[in-house]
Amino acid sequence: MEWLHDNAWAAWLGLMILLGVAETLSLELVLIMLATGAGVGMVAALVGAPVWAQAILAAVTALAALVLVRPTMLARLRSGPELTLGHDKLVGTQAVALSRITGSESGLIRLGGEEWTARAYDDTTIIEPGQRVDVLQIHGATALVHPIPEIE
Template sequence: MEQFGEWLRDNTWSAWFSLAVILGVAEMASLDLVLAMLAVGALGGAASSLVTDLVLVQALVAIATAVGMLALVRPNLVRRLHTGPELRLGHTRLIGAQGSVTREITALAPGEVKVSGETWTAQPYDETLTIAPGETIEVLDIRGATAYVHPIPRLEP
């Protein structure tokens, strides 16, 4: 047992590294990023063991590193993991899409547009507009099976 104590005093970095590995493996089961931050703290302890033999200093470095990771890094990582691209399903995916008019659109007589390869009944979003066939439009809203569209202005050469 005395040989193990002597070996451990000479190789404290390996104890810190082993603790980091154990915490890292445990993190895979918990997936809450707390144990991963503690594992980074243990790596800080391992790094400090290469500089000093004082276990108290190593433990303080490990604690400071872990607390810093928990306070500064973890909140940003959690926020990033819980926010992702907006998933739009159904007809809402067409809002903001561009298409072309296939049949004249007026407020009194709905027309047709082709958007994302689909043909939709369309009305102008601004009821005072008439949109001619061939014009490029943007879908601003969908109500029922009708797309409410607005023409995209063209730059004249």
């Protein structure tokens, strides 16, 4: 017992390393917060604080890290740039009509360097060849488009 009292810092260090290694397996950012508390307990032991003070400092630090730091870290890790893939990245882009397009009659547009089948988004709209259009939706392999008004 005397050795543990004299070398409490080593016990805290061992606990801190054990919790850090275990965190690499869980990746939930709980054990690393507890390891931070063990680190504070180790520092308190090195300074010469009594064992009860070391335990209280370690517990308060771990609890504070769990409550204050962990939610912010999780939010940063789980958020990131939105990644649009496939057809979704083409919605909102502009294209050029290659043939006549109506709501009931499909035509062709040049979209991103490729030819796509297109239909007018509004059934009453007529889009002539050469007219610029906005891609509003994509259903399967057909783009629903709306003409861009031309300023003359």
